[in-house]
Amino acid sequence: MRTAVRRARRAGATLAAVLTWAGLVGGLAGCDSGEVFGKPRSPEDLIRVTPDDASKDVKTDGGLQVKVPEGRLESVKVVRIQDAQEEKVPGRLDQDGSRWRPSGPDGERLALAAKYVVDAVAVDDAGRRMARHTTFTTFVPDERFIGYVTPENRSTVGTGMIVKLEFNREIENRAAVEKAVRVTAKPAVEVAPHWFGNTRLDFRPKEYWKPGTKVTVDLKLRDVEAAPGVYGLQYKSFTFTVGRSQVSLVDAASHTMEVRRDGELVDTLPITAGAPRSTTYNGKMVVSELLEVTRMNSRTVGFGGEYDIPDVPHAIRLTDSGTFLHGNYWSGGVFGSSNVSHGCVGLRDVKGGSSQTPAGWFFDRTLIGDVVEVKNSADKKVAPDNGLGGWNMGWKEWTAGAAG
Known part of the structure; x- marks a missing residue:
């Protein structure tokens, strides 16, 4: 299930709106086949977020707020990300639930050089719940650059995790910037850099990380000249830990997925993959996001009104372009026998999701950084810069x- 991010060669998913049962709100995605599940009101109409979604260089004195013209806000979660550190932004709802604003001593100002993620759930006057997911980045001082880092500081990840830095400016002096970033592991292993264009720098070892490895990323970018007159801001370290190994092999021809934990086969699950006209990518993909429930809408990825499913359970993002492995409760008895999706990998589930289904079982045992590999699909191999796809390169x- 995938399309290019914010493009639609084939149905995948772009982050736009997400609905969770327990206040967990993720990104909008779209990829599976099935009937249309109604046409709920647009989240953009009901939930209005300032600054606008995908805004860049937002001034620090710009107001941050979430409003609804009707109904009420049920929950608002705002997270600020700086230097791979994630921090919840405190806020307050008006008494009537119509508006949320930041609170605390810094409530009136945004942080410099930060990414903000806003997840809101609202109920309209007709009692319909919907969600909206937006992001924006704030102003970076003139002649400065920063790198946004994946994974999160102090996280525990799967053995396929790749360190990714995305820069807010094009890097002309890539060798100098590369030299200022150091990725080390304990126990020691060679870790090498790879540039994708002039704004993304990834690091990985030759083979998957060994379970238990402690990885440290040192950013010594402050005052490094990335382009004429453009200097770095960051001087910081962060760490993550590699958990157990889990690698899952999807066979699109036999409609199965073998789940291996630390090399041992744990289970073989029946799946459905991409239909002949919307096949699933082959190759190694790394889990980058886990969503309890998400909305999938064909119109957000360039289709007509083929589907609008507001409550797709157990969605696991595999690529930036929208390939997901997710629960499916609407396709009947296709699992293990036929491929019917728009490019995703589907597991049997029930409406609302359940830990007792194959989809719920797999979701509960998955980490960010786990590997899912697809074979025997009538499609090309996933691009190495599509998500954390660098394992598809020798x-x-x-x-x-590398630049240096």
């Missing part, structure tokens, strides 16, 4: 992408 090709 070591010689990977190390050739």
Whole structure:
């Protein structure tokens, strides 16, 4: 299930709106087949977020608020991300639930050089619940650059995790910037950089990380000149831990997924993959997001009104372009026998999701950084810069992408 991010060669998903049962709100996605499940009111109409979604260089004195013209806000969660540190932004709802604003001593100002993520759930006057997911980034001082880092500081990840830095400016002096970023592991292993264009720098070892590895990322970018007159801001370290190994192999031809934990086969699950006209990518993909429930809407990915499913359970993002492995409660007895999706991998589930279904079982045992590999699909191999797809490059090709 995928399309290019904010493009639609084939149905995938772009982050736009998400609905969770327990206040967990993720990104909008779209990819599976099935009947249309109504046409709920647009989340953009009901939930109005300032600054606008995808805004860049937002001034620090710009107001942050979430409003509804009718109904009420049920929940608002705002997270600020700086230097791979994630911090919840405190806020308050008006008594009538019509508006949320930040609170505290810094409530009137936004942080410099930060990414903000807003997740809101509202109920309209007809009693319909819907969600909206938006992001924006704030102003970086003139002649400065920063790198946004994946994964999160102090997280525990799967053995396929790749360190990714996305820069807010094009990097002309890539060798100098690359030299100022150091990724080390304990126990020690060679970790090599690879540039994708002039704004993204990834790091990985030759093979998957060993379970238990402690990884440290040192950013010594402050005052490093990335382009004429453009200097870095960050001087910071962060760490993450590699958990157990889990690698799952999807066979699109036999409609199965083998789940292996620390090399041992745990279970074989029946799946449905991409239909002949919307096949699933082959290759190694790394889990980058876990969503309890998400909305999937064909119109957000360039289709007509083929589907609008507001409550897709157990959605696991595999690529930036929208390939998901997710629960499916609407396709009947296709699992293990036929491929009917728009490019995603589907597991049997029930409406609302359940830990007792194959989808719920797999979701509960998955970490960010786990590997899902697809074979025997009538499609090309996933691009190495589509999500954390760098494992689809050989070591010689990977190390050739370094600047230094």
